[in-house]
Amino acid sequence: MQSSKINEWLSLIANVGVVIGIFALIAELNHASDLAEVEAYQTRTRDIQELQLQLALSDSLANVLEKNNAKGADGLTPGEFVRVRAWYGAILRGMQGQYYQYQHGFLERESVDRTLDDIADGIFENWAAFGLLDNIEIPEWRAEIEQRMNEKGET
Numbered sequence: 001m002q003s004s005k006i007n008e009w010l011s012l013i014a015n016v017g018v019v020i021g022i023f024a025l026i027a028e029l030n031h032a033s034d035l036a037e038v039e040a041y042q043t044r045t046r047d048i049q050e051l052q053l054q055l056a057l058s059d060s061l062a063n064v065l066e067k068n069n070a071k072g073a074d075g076l077t078p079g080e081f082v083r084v085r086a087w088y089g090a091i092l093r094g095m096q097g098q099y100y101q102y103q104h105g106f107l108e109r110e111s112v113d114r115t116l117d118d119i120a121d122g123i124f125e126n127w128a129a130f131g132l133l134d135n136i137e138i139p140e141w142r143a144e145i146e147q148r149m150n151e152k153g154e155t
Contacts, residue, residue, distance in 0.1 A: 040106035047094045061087065073129040085130040091123060092132055099141040116148040124149055 055061055064080045065087065073081060095115050101107045119127075124145065127133055136142045 037106045040101045044098055044101070044107065044111070047097075051090065051094070068126070073126075081130075084126075085132070088123070088126045088130050089132055089135065092127055092135055095119070096136065096138060096141060099138055099144075103138070103140070112144070116144060119145055120148045120152045 055065070061083065064076070064083055067080065068076060068084050073084070076084060095118075098107055098115060099112060102109070102112045127135075136145070
């Protein structure tokens with residue numbers, strides 16, 4: 001009888017330990033998810049800052065982008081064309097990475113909407129002019145871009 005009581009108590013203690021372990025695991029998973037979300041925001045911010053810093057520190061890049069704005073891709077020298085294409089290619093890849101983060105729950109919808117607004121406000125035309133549209137690899141993102149462009153009446 002004494003042995004039976006000891007087994008019941010040990011079983012109860014083990015079950016309580018399992019429940020506590022499950023709660024600890026849930027807390028740890030939530031914390032890891034929060035950390036991943038923070039890292040996604042930091043990466044996004046760092047990428048945006050890096051592009052802006054490159055533009056701010058490069059007179060020649062600023063001049064080439066202004067020339068592109070004034071004359072279009074056809075008004076650029078071959079070297080300028082390569083530079084501007086690389087610039088807009090980097091923007092495309094960065095935005096595509098942000099959409100990927102959104103798809104996996106690490107960026108909020110508002111970030112995607114701001115990105116889509118930026119694309120519709122001129123970036124899309126530059127991507128098209130420099131032959132970059134085939135670099136859009138995520139079909140859902142492509143569909144959202146096309147929908148936003150249709151809403152603006154620009155495709």
